[in-house]
Each structure stands twice: as C-alpha cells, then as structure tokens.
Amino acid sequence: MSLPSLTAVICFANEGEEVETTVRGLRETCGDDIDILLINDASDDGLDYESVADRYGCRYLLNESQIGPAHSRHKGASWAKTDNVIFLDAHMRFYEQGWHTVVNEMIFEHPATLFCTKSRPLKTGGEASGAPVGHGASMIFGADNFNAALKPDWNIYPIEGDGPAYVPCVLGGNYAVSRDFFLSIGGYRGLHRYGGEEALISIKTWLSGGNCQLIRDVEIGHIYRDGRGAPWKDKVQYFHFNKLATAEILFDAEEKAQYFELLEALPEGKSAKRVFTSRRSFVQSARKVFQAVKRHPMAYYYELNAAFRRRETITPE
Template structure:
C-alpha cells in the first residue's frame, strides 16, 4: 500500500462526502469544521478517521489532518473529489525518486463528462518550465484537492493559513514552499475527479473571497508593486472591490507578518501575472 494518507476538510456536506469516500483506496482522515448535519457520522460509517473541530477553520483544518497522519505523504481531497485508481501509488514513487520535490499537482477532470479544469490547463502551460531535477512542469499555484505533499515539508512551512480561511489559499502555501527551496510540479498523468455541486453555490461570494485572499497574500509575500497591481485589478469588478474592503479590514492583524519572498521566487511569481 502507498505510504500516503488522504485528508478531507469538510463542513455540512454529508451527501457529497458519502459519495466521495467510497472512491478512496488509502486511509482517510476527515476533519469536520463543526458541521451541523450528519457529515461526521458519514465519515465514521465509511471507516474514515474523524477529527471534529469546535469551530470552522476553513482550509487550515487540513493542517490538523496532516498533523494526525503518520505517513510520509499526504494527499488532499475535497468532499466532492477523489483520486483516480493508481494515481497515488504513482505519485509516491515519483516523490521517492525526487527528494527535493515537496508537492505534485494532478490533472483535475470535472463532472461526469470529465472536463479539464481551467486551473489544470493553466498549469500545463506554465511559463516556469521544468528545472533540472523536477519531475514535471514547475508551478506556483494549484487546486488544493489535486495535490499530494511531503508531510514534513508541508508542516515545515506552516501549511495553509488560518487567516485566509478559504478561497485561493493555495498561493501562499506555494510561495512558502518555494521560499524554503522545495520543488512543486504538475504531472498530468496523475488524475483527480471533481464533482462539484451545480446548485446552491454562491460564486459571487467565492470571487469576493478570492480577491481578498489574493491581496492579503500579496501583502504578506510579494513586492509592493505586485500588491499595487493586484489592488488595481480588484477595482475592476464589484466582487473585487468588496474583496479589497475585506482585505483592508483584515490588514491590521497582519501588518507585522510581512515576509517578502526571495527575488527569484518573486520573479517566478511575476511571470504568471496575466498568464
């Protein structure tokens, strides 16, 4: 069996979780963000290890699952996604053979028809190239449900930020791993199936949250001209302007937390702007 654990963070999604858990073929840790429905019981009934939280930590709940895992590698899945058969076995072999690679991102196929997720298409066209020693195209962004990480590397950079909560939380992790000298690669032969709900999702709220987190990430890690560029981009849409207001409200709590990335990482990230 592959030396990997799947971590799923969820909240109030019992039907989605019931469907996805049956597809997992390695041990699963479900971190329940204080659900008020039957989500926790679904996890128990499926044989997953359950961690129940008293409050909603958002994406940072995954960190607790990684801490609980005892395997060298941890793969993430959403409550509506799962890894294709054989993908995790192949991924662990790749990571074994590339000790300076901390993270592999898979190709995400959406829905019953298997549409390529646009984020996966973007990673395939990444201008970052393939540095020597990396098993695939270099990336500085991905979908959390499509990644497998080296547990120690993930925990070493602090995992996902509790401040960002949810929505575009992956960029800060990518920048922190790159700053620590870790490689991150897209491997299209790894496949994740994602079946998001088509109804009941507030896409405007999601865009607003992503704008907020993009600005906060820029403040925390990117050069100030990049922050200004991100702010200018946010002004173009109503959701972006609301996200900027949210970021300004959160800024006092992170004024002293700014740690700009090294020049090489900043330049790599800048090459992705507008790509």
C-alpha cells in the same frame, strides 16, 4: 501491518452523500494504505458525518464554527501522522487501483515538490462533463481588474513526455506534498475562510526553492461546482481578502499596492479591506515566516510562468 505513508485530508461543509462516496472510492482503490482525516467545517445539513468516518475507518474532526478550507487543511497537515499528505475535496472519483503508491513514490523522490494529478471534470453525480481534462495550471497576473488578477488558469493541453512535468501552479482539488515541507514554508497560513489556496501555496513552493509538478500517470475525477458555488458563508469578501493576503505575503510594497488599488473598483471592496485590516497581524506573521525561507525573487516565478503560458518546457534552477 505497516503504518500508511499518506494521509488524505478532506475538508468539507454540507457535502451530503458525496463525502461517503469519496471516502468509499479511496478505500476501494487504496485500501488501508491511506489514512483518511475528515474535517467537518461546521456542516448544518443534519447528516451524520461521524458515522461515515466510523464505517470507513477515518479519523474525524468537527469544527464548531466555520473556519474555511485553507485553515482546515493547514490544521489537517498538522494533525497528520504520516510523512506525506494529499489535500482532497469531498466530491472526487478515483479510477485506478493503487494510484496512491505513485503519489507516495513521487513525494519521497522529490520532497520539496508540490504535486497535483490530471483532473477529469465531472457533473453532479459523477459523470464526465465533457470539459477538457486539466493538466495543472499557470497564473494570470497582469489583468486590469481585481477578479481576473492573481488567478490560476487551467492548462488543458497535455504535456508531452513521461513521468511528472513541471507546472507553475497546481489545480484540481488534489494536492500532494511532504508534510514537513508544507509546514516549513508556512502552508496556508495567512488565508481566511475560502479561496486562493492554489495561488499562494504554488508560488511559495517555487520561491522557496521547490517546484510544482503534474503527475501525468494519475487522473482523478472532480465534480466541479455549478452556479450554487461553494458552501462557505460570505465567500466573496473572504475570497478577496485571501487575494490581498497572498499579495501581502509574496510581493514588495509597490506591487501589492496595485491589488489594493484594483479592489477599490469593486462594490465589496470596502468590506474585504475591513476584513484585511482586522487580520493584518496574522497576514504579516505569515509573511515573516515565508520570507525567512524564500530563496528566489518574484521575477524568477514570473519568468517560468510566462514561459509555460507560451507552452514552453520549464525547469527549476
């Protein structure tokens, strides 16, 4: 039997039965043609997730303490044994047999591209929520408050045409990419704990000479979180930290200073800045890695992002 070409990296914390449901769906639609790597980010709900991995032929990694999805996914890419990886949340639904072959073919044809699929919003339990299907995203930059700035914004409008379509930002909890390309641009390096992965990796992909595309032929269901939010501890201050880290990695001094100024207005701003100060060297190291492969200025991304938000067709240079 030939080795799989795609690894599904699934990071989770306290997801309960959804982990098994997601893995079962992968095996039912992809068979053994996909390698599954489960990364348990220090769950403390008492479930035996390792037995789930055993039943479905998954590799299993346990983090003794929480490090968050960005670091876990980056670790998963490093551990992958295949050419391609897809980062999945642990509460997904799959509807088409062999959908992974479409993803693999797209990556092999476009090795410097970060892909997402259409995203069907689901309620707890897996039923359709009635919300519009997501077709990739764009970025919000010019907001006058920290929470709204540097934030992905769903595109709910179908993109006309056949085959994949260029989008400024991936979104939907499923991101597929060549392992080598992902690691060459620094992946999620610099982020900490929870939040901000889509903004950082999407902009880095475009600025490094690659691009982001929506696979219009595949739709994956995603149970979006309710008011309980994500299962990672102290998520607010780390979410803010990751936005600061993204600004540090991508922007010049004057522009990134604007994000630090916006943070001043938030009550948790001081704690987020303390986290940033404690990890500044890691963030600056991530900036150095990315700046070495960067090929376009931020103005290039701003232009294509603005065009997409006007619902114009965008293409890379």
